[in-house]
Amino acid sequence: MARLVLFLLSLLTGGRPAQRQLAWQQAGGSYRGSPVIPRTEPDGTAGSGPEPDDWPARPAAPARPEPEPDRHVYAGPPRRRRVPRWAKWTAVIAAGLIFRRAIASVAVVALSAALHLVGVNVHLPSIRFGWPWQASTSVITTKTTNTDLGPWVLQKIEGISKPALGRVTFNFLFTHKVSKNIGPWPCWYASTFYAVGYASATVDLNPGPTWWAPATGHYALRVLTRPAGGKPGSVSVTMVLPQPQLPQTVHDVSIDNLPSKPVATQHSWTYPGFGCGVLLRPQFAESVLYAQAQQLAFYKATHASQVTRPLISAAETEATQTIRDNFIQPTVNAFGYTLDSFAITWAKD
Numbered sequence: 001m002a003r004l005v006l007f008l009l010s011l012l013t014g015g016r017p018a019q020r021q022l023a024w025q026q027a028g029g030s031y032r033g034s035p036v037i038p039r040t041e042p043d044g045t046a047g048s049g050p051e052p053d054d055w056p057a058r059p060a061a062p063a064r065p066e067p068e069p070d071r072h073v074y075a076g077p078p079r080r081r082r083v084p085r086w087a088k089w090t091a092v093i094a095a096g097l098i099f100r101r102a103i104a105s106v107a108v109v110a111l112s113a114a115l116h117l118v119g120v121n122v123h124l125p126s127i128r129f130g131w132p133w134q135a136s137t138s139v140i141t142t143k144t145t146n147t148d149l150g151p152w153v154l155q156k157i158e159g160i161s162k163p164a165l166g167r168v169t170f171n172f173l174f175t176h177k178v179s180k181n182i183g184p185w186p187c188w189y190a191s192t193f194y195a196v197g198y199a200s201a202t203v204d205l206n207p208g209p210t211w212w213a214p215a216t217g218h219y220a221l222r223v224l225t226r227p228a229g230g231k232p233g234s235v236s237v238t239m240v241l242p243q244p245q246l247p248q249t250v251h252d253v254s255i256d257n258l259p260s261k262p263v264a265t266q267h268s269w270t271y272p273g274f275g276c277g278v279l280l281r282p283q284f285a286e287s288v289l290y291a292q293a294q295q296l297a298f299y300k301a302t303h304a305s306q307v308t309r310p311l312i313s314a315a316e317t318e319a320t321q322t323i324r325d326n327f328i329q330p331t332v333n334a335f336g337y338t339l340d341s342f343a344i345t346w347a348k349d
Contacts, residue, residue: 149335150221153237154212156327164203164322166244166315170307171196173263174296176284191262193289197297199253199307201244201315205323227336234340235332243346244315246308250298255290320344
């Protein structure tokens with residue numbers, strides 16, 4: 001019944017041969033065991049009824065390609081969601097803060113190597129390499145007792161290679177005199193000059209290993225408080241050093257500001273009177289004046305109390321500042337302490 005209905009519908013649409021053919025094929029109709037192909041008239045109009053058997057067989061209409069099934073195209077893994085820029089920078093800053101000690105240590109080493117290659121000698125701070133998980137135990141693992149911290153500080157002091165120099169400046173006058181007798185009459189001529197002298201006293205900051213032997217008592221470090229609760233500890237250091245050494249040779253002093261014109265002149269007025277001074281009036285060489293002024297300055301720097309006292313005081317001050325600021329203070333700070341007091345006494349001869 002369904003096939004007959006479809007065939008009748010195809011007859012009603014006679015102007016649409018393709019639809020009639022499709023309806024007939026779907027109805028399963030056949031003519032003499034072969035599918036019925038609509039006949040087309042010479043004028044292009046569709047004919048009706050089946051074609052005679054004696055007509056040449058026409059090629060079957062090409063079958064319409066069946067639509068390919070909808071295939072799922074693989075486009076790869078789903079695109080990841082992009083991380084915001086602020087999140088990246090936050091992670092970088094957090095990592096820098098956590099590993100700041102390791103980063104700073106590596107940066108200082110790299111900078112020191114670069115400066116060494118270009119020939120620049122710069123003293124960079126010393127930063128020990130360490131991981132973040134080592135920070136909590138740094139105070140415990142470092143040497144914080146009197147027995148352990150003392151040798152570390154003394155080792156730094158024993159590394160001092162240069163003495164401390166205390167320098168003073170002093171002014172003085174000196175007179176250069178020339179005399180030559182004319183017969184029985186004495187004749188002399190003298191000039192007074194103004195000079196500025198420079199002298200230095202030295203302090204031996206490292207007298208040698210025997211000087212620092214424990215039995216001598218020349219060095220003592222005492223722990224007052226230990227680091228606790230995030231607060232640094234405190235230590236006190238006392239030392240004994242040899243007394244400052246005054247200039248040893250005339251070459252340890254120098255002279256400056258020798259005027260070419262003397263401050264004052266004197267000469268003899270004996271007979272033949274004025275002619276004696278005029279004839280002996282010399283032009284003193286600067287090298288002669290410098291040598292005489294240097295000898296006088298050396299004597300003042302070793303014997304005159306108005307020069308020796310400030311000279312020794314300047315040497316003691318220089319030695320105290322050098323040892324405290326460059327050797328003891330940085331060392332105890334590295335171990336979590338502060339220098340509460342520091343004193344140097346001077347050994348007696």
